[in-house]
Amino acid sequence: MKKPVLTTAGGHPVSQNQHSLTAGSRGPLLMQDMHLVEKLAHFNRERIPERVVHAKGSGAYGTFTVTQDITRFTRASVFAGIGKTTPTFLRFSTVAGERGSADTERDPRGFALKFYTDEGIWDIVGNNTPVFFERDPLKFPDFIHSQKRDPRTGYKNPIRMWDYWSRAPEAMHQITILFSDRGIPDGYRYMNGYGSHTFSLWNNGGERFWVKFHFKSMQGIKNLPPEKAAQLAGSDPDYAGRDLFEAIEAGQFPRWKMMVQIMPELDAERQSFNPFDLTKVWPHNEYPLQEVGILELNRNPENYFAEVEQAAFSPANVPPGIGYSPDKMLQARLFAYPDAARYRIGVNYQSLPVNRPLNQVTAYHRDGGMRFDNNGGRVDNYEPNGFNGPAQDESVTEPPLRIRGDAFRYDAHRENDDFTQAGNLYRILTGEERERLTDNIAAAMRGVPAEILRPNIEHFLRCDQDYGLKIAAKVGIKL
Structure with missing residues (x-):
């Protein structure tokens, strides 16, 4: 029996549902890939009102303190001198479960970190694993659907999960981590965090470096055996959040050592693997971990809904000196995360106290739901203008991002070692x-x-x- 043809919501036949449209086989995504845009935009609107993923979470405020000088790699003010401190907010979460799910399920843990820098918000939206199940964002909604509830029965079905993975060998690295001892951390304090994606740093000389961010728990690593995790799921489903909150209330402030791996820009072209592939790690013997600073959580929120539930993160939030990379998953998240926040919380979500930068915002955005400030007052909202309004600052121009190759839906499975x-x-x-x-x-x-x-x-x-x-x-x- 012939299968029906996959179409867009507008009825257009889909030529390729496995590989995103990119500039070159390793190159960045193209926004003209409207099948990808539609797929992600629809995916972000499937649940009301909780997050589609990372629905169950806990968070706390803290500080980041620089301990080592990396100003040769980046001009970002957050790293401008040993001893410099920056306020932070960190939200932990499970990934696949709903808001009422147990903290002790076998699942990756979200590690979303917000820096309130003096040049704007910097968000690192990562996990407690250095890799992920997918390398192409076109497959992300499909993967999450396979982990969610069966549309017919309403309960989770392992057949769906393993059927999907049987066709997704790129998930093998993350599967091995997920089902290892580290698949069920003993709360949030005893696990590492990772930016996971490849990002970039750029300095005042216009040099770019690729970077991986690591956060190593200074409490050590502790994991739960499956039997204990199952017991806690029934007796204390909020175990991880409770442990974090009570530790901070008692003055036992958890800390993580921030480390980086740095790769010179041109090294990426000489690697035997794609360093922008989210299913891969960089070898530590070639790119060793370098200490950058200490992250400490030392203050609990006063109101869970206002500060944890309404917290919104986006990897698109980067201050001058930090940039993106051709990582396909990262490129899609630059769109998908703020899009999800605008849908879930509202177009003015970045004006909420937990999401607002400490420095003054001078944008031309106006109106929209839940506009609770003076909406820009009498100042007009276009640029360029003749009334001395905010203008561009070319001193923070990021150096060019090197790309090469023709736009095509490249098969990332071909000649790729998963x-x-x-x-x-x-x-x-x-x-x-x-x-x-x-x-x-x-x-x-x-x-x-x-x-x-x-x-x-x-x-x-x-x-x-x-x-x-x-x-x-x-x-x-x-x-």
Whole structure:
């Protein structure tokens, strides 16, 4: 039976639903990819009123203090001198669960950090993992749908999840992390955070460097065994949020050491892997971690709704000296995150106290729902103008972003190794950690038909033979 043709909401046939339109195989996305724009815009409006992802969360205020000088890499004022401090707000979250879900589910944890710098808001919207399940944003709504509730039954179904992953080998690295011991952190204080994406830094000399941001927990790493996590899900579903709040109230302020990996701009073209691929990590022996500063959380919000629920983050918020990269997932999030916030909270969401920068805002935006200031008063709202209104400042011009290649929907699976880094992670685990990892995966596969299990096991075998053989044995699949 012939399958129906996939169309846009306007009925136009879709030529490609696997690969976004980019300038070159590694290049940035093109806004003319309206199938991607429509897909993300619709996805952001599927739930009312909670966040589509990261719905359940907790947050706290704190400070970031510079401990090492990196001004040779960036002119960003947040790093302008050892000892400089910047106020921050950090929101932790689970990803797939609804607002009423348990804090102890096996799920990545959101790590969304807002810096109130003296040159505007800087948001790092990351997770507690250095990689993600997808490298192409065109597939993000599909992936999340596979993790959400079955549209017919209303409950979550592991068949949907493993059926999707059987066709998504790029997820293997993140799957290995998710089902390892670190898949269920013991609260938010005992886990690392990562910017995950590749960003860029640029200095006063117009030089650009690629960068990865890491936040290493100074409390150490603690994880929950599945049995304890299940018990807490029933007895204390707000376990992680409660632990964070009560620790700060007691003066036990959690801290993270901010580290960076720096890659010279032209090094990206010489790598055997795509350094802008969100499913990959950079080797630490080539690009070692460098300490930058200390993040400390030291003040709880006064009102959960006003300060945690209404907090909105966007990787598009970068001050001068920090920039983007050709990372396809990052490029889509530059659009999707503020778009989601405008829908969820309103077009003036950045005027809310928790989202407002500390420096003065001098924009020409006017009107819109929930405009609760003087709406710009009598000052007109166009530029250029003859009344001495705010004007551009060319001194903060970012250096050109190098791109190359023709616009096309490039197949990122072709000649891309989705298995070695996941296998490397498996091979550094202890024997006991490997047993727990494969036990967790086998348990999550319970009830999944053999025809879906087999292609998944093939993926694990390609990561590491022992990895795949253990899972096959535990789910009763004969190879």
